[in-house]
Amino acid sequence: MSLLQAEGLTKKFSGLTAVDDVSLTVADKEFFGVVGPNGAGKTTLFSLIAGEVTPTHGRIIFDGTDITGWSADKVASVGLVRTFQLMRPFESMTVLDNVAIASHQRFRSRSEARRHALAVIERVQLERYVNAPSASLPTAGLKRLELARALALEPKLLLLDEVLAGLVPTERAPMIELLRELHADGLTVMFIEHIMAAVLALSERLLVMHEGVELALGDPHKVTQDRAVVEAYLGEDYA
Numbered sequence: 001m002s003l004l005q006a007e008g009l010t011k012k013f014s015g016l017t018a019v020d021d022v023s024l025t026v027a028d029k030e031f032f033g034v035v036g037p038n039g040a041g042k043t044t045l046f047s048l049i050a051g052e053v054t055p056t057h058g059r060i061i062f063d064g065t066d067i068t069g070w071s072a073d074k075v076a077s078v079g080l081v082r083t084f085q086l087m088r089p090f091e092s093m094t095v096l097d098n099v100a101i102a103s104h105q106r107f108r109s110r111s112e113a114r115r116h117a118l119a120v121i122e123r124v125q126l127e128r129y130v131n132a133p134s135a136s137l138p139t140a141g142l143k144r145l146e147l148a149r150a151l152a153l154e155p156k157l158l159l160l161d162e163v164l165a166g167l168v169p170t171e172r173a174p175m176i177e178l179l180r181e182l183h184a185d186g187l188t189v190m191f192i193e194h195i196m197a198a199v200l201a202l203s204e205r206l207l208v209m210h211e212g213v214e215l216a217l218g219d220p221h222k223v224t225q226d227r228a229v230v231e232a233y234l235g236e237d238y239a
């Protein structure tokens with residue numbers, strides 16, 4: 001059984017159809033990539049799945065339950081968690097406290113929440129910043145903190161929206177490696193990414209969106225050879 005099933009997802013904002021009849025499934029433990037030009041509807045697709053935006057049409061089934069119309073908090077409580085393109089930690093708080101706030105939603109006792117937060121911080125290799133204020137982290141550290149806050153919620157499915165954006169190439173490789181490790185540990189991931197090397201290194205299946213619709217869906221190496229995908233997104237230079 002697939003972990004996530006989206007059927008005919010559509011979102012209209014007044015005159016504009018941001019997501020237009022998109023259907024997809026994500027299997028348990030799969031790494032599923034989403035690409036497409038700016039404005040293609042990728043972030044809106046994630047907002048629909050995560051319960052931040054209500055679909056105009058369509059259904060979302062997660063782990064066997066119809067979650068269409070559920071609030072983002074309720075969706076997160078059953079294990080469907082997203083990160084944001086914009087990083088928003090509490091800047092004056094330490095890295096540990098920021099992660100502990102998230103893990104407190106899973107662990108009632110303060111000490112357990114803290115212990116869990118520490119384990120997650122270690123998992124994303126932020127140990128040396130554990131007691132530093134979040135505002136003091138470099139960009140790469142903020143990205144890891146964002147990931148840690150999401151992981152602290154113990155997601156079954158993690159939605160990552162451009163986690164590599166803003167990183168210089170030398171910072172990207174270790175982040176890609178971390179994502180690969182999390183996936184190898186059994187995490188199911190859907191990620192939106194512009195950097196094709198990362199998309200091809202990580203994705204097991206790939207959805208290409210354009211103007212709200214599915215342009216292609218399937219094996220990443222096949223999909224990126226697709227004529228329509230090259231024309232609408234990748235460009236002739238890529239081919």
Ligand SMILES: Nc1ncnc2c1ncn2[C@@H]1O[C@H](COP(=O)(O)OP(=O)(O)O)[C@@H](O)[C@H]1O
Pocket residue numbers: 013016017018036037038039040041042043044045
């Ligand atoms: N809350 C909103 N209200 C109105 N239009 C929106 C809203 N969110 C996104 N859009 C529009 O929907 C389209 C898709 O946006 P988005 O999902 O952010 O694309 P992507 O993430 O692929 O760049 C864009 O034209 C964008 O301007």
Ligand SMILES: [Mg+2]
Pocket residue numbers: 042043044085
């Ligand atoms: Mg976006």
